[in-house]
Amino acid sequence: MVDNSPKNERNSMPYALEQLDTPFVAVDVDIVEDNLRRMQQQAEAAGLKLRPHTKTHKQPGLAQRQVELGAHGITVAKLDEAEVMLKAGLTDILIAYPLVGRAKAHRLALLMTRGLEPTISLDSLEALKTVALAGQLAGRSVNVLAEVDTGFHRCGLNGSALVELALTIHGTPGVRFGGLMSFAGHISGHRDVDRITRLIDEEDGMMHDLVRQITAHHVPVDDVSVGGTILSHHLQRLRTATEVRPGIYIFNDMGIVTAHAATIDQCAARVWATIVSQPEAHRLVLDSGSKMLSTDGPIDGCYGHIVEHPDWRIVRLSEEHAVVELPPNAAPAAIGSLVSIIPNHICTVMNLQNTVTAVRQGSVVASWPIMARGGTQ
Template sequence: MKVYELDTPAVLVDVDLLKANIEGMAQEAARLGIKLRPHAKTHKSPEIAAMQFDAGACGITVAKLSEAEIMAGYGIDDILVAYPLVGPAKLTRLKDLVRKTKVTVSVDSAAVARGIAEVGETIAVPVPVCVEVNTGQNRCGLEPGRATVEFVKSLAALPGIKVTGLMTHAGHAYQARNLNELRQIARGEAFLLADTCELLRKAGLPVDEISVGSTPTARFMAEMDGVTEIRPGTYVFNDYNMVCLGVAEVHQCALTVLSTVVSRPAGNRFVLDAGSKTLSSDPSVRGRGYGFIKDCDCTVTRLSEEHGVVEAEVEVVIGDRVEIIPNHCCPVVNLTDSLYLRKGQEIVGELKVRARGMNR
């Protein structure tokens, strides 16, 4: 089938670009001797995770326990759940999961750590945990330095867990105004974790891993002294936010949304059949609409649930097909049932998004 014969809206993935993105990140990590643990919330696909393992990934990262369960069910055997697990239902599920595969869990509070420790005591095997540190995003995570050291000390009283490392996610990198600011954020997250790690060593509490996340800062992994592991996710596809940040080019974006022009009510406005239920409502990090239309060299101006409105004087007619590079590829994948694999203008396969909606 030809690409433009698909019903729309449809999410397309260029197979060759996907492979190039996966292999490129893996090769750079290997060259620097840094482990690669990609974040699978981007693709939600065990098949793509397997491609990442084949390229050299040491494991994967997930945001939610349900994603981990799906991945483990397809044979993925080294998973970091980078999210606090709270409540008896989740702890019961964690107990079942750690009996099947290697699972590490992030913690930043005594309450979460105690629950995970109870799981480890029940199965008589300590559950590996990674302590989350705040390096500027101000979301989850303990403050670096003494606060983290004191917390790790307190975990020694919990025999059901084993602290394996420190982790952070510099999500504030998405607000960087230029590559120099990105570089400084990357160096900063590495320094704060390495400094905290040294304090732990001096306190007799050495840890093995210093794990950092985000595709934008991964670009500077060569400058992150002390880092042992990176957890980028978006790189596998890239998106318009990566283009705006300067860490990817349009021609490196493997994922696009095929859409149809369904209305042309004015010479400076047309409407597409891809709205917020397809593109998500995530804005551009540079405030430039809701996705870049490759064919027209313009952006989607505004969205409603089923409509993408483009305010631009371009030559299109009702029925034309266009391809949109979404601002943020992760929610776009979670909004679709399938990814259509392409080679050039040919559709060569369909990949089910097996962890779609797995948000618990």
């Protein structure tokens, strides 16, 4: 069972969610546990290693639970996150981010001397030099994945440039060529499942071709790591991947629901907010602004989904205000009453919190600190 609580923060007397001051994030621990188990089972059924991206929750206790349930290591974006996870005893960490420069090399080397067994993805010679320097400083080689751009057009190479990078990594002392990594961020934002699965198949085909081209040079490609919760809803389609790195699946959010990769009931994290003003019959204000919800999205013009009132629309955020439009036939709202919001993008919401409230069946069971919050370096 999920237990992410510092021992001294457990409550002996559970109390109702509605007694808490607002706004706050509540995480339903039973839904989290279900989400973790379901994805683990799906990965195993598809013969894939699961390496969850922990940037979503930034909590070592939840990462430990993911590993307990069968995850093959974890993923982070930044060294700050790796440091927090390593302190909690997690050593097998993919840093899915190009590390560049001496400061990063020295930090990575230091973490390796403390027990980190890193894999690093990269797409340039400068990042390769950085990682090789870290390996040299730490006295052992670093596992490196070549990052593939499969259509998101952020980082990554493709075609002959990618093959050349892979061969260069393979020939570089102090590093070990471990395979390929991609993140198909371009499948986010689509609602049409046929479109989504077509993009997934395209990525799979690209990875298949690249593996063929690289192995033709007698360079083995041990791992092909692909990312994302939406993609991970379609694991049975993957022919080439060996590993998947979903992050959001632990909580889910409206971005995932919109892509038909989770249901509202599978969303484990909600922002609870109070109606603090209703200047007009069809406009009210919640006390959860962009400093709670972030301005990510909007989805269908809304900055989150109000569970109790699906027809209310969060149309505008200030830092501490959410402006909500009510439909013409809406029942009167009560200033002072609470609503709960499923965010558009839970990763940025978690990063805004100092702590989140763990609940079970509507009762508060713990306060969880977001240990790697603000860890952007």
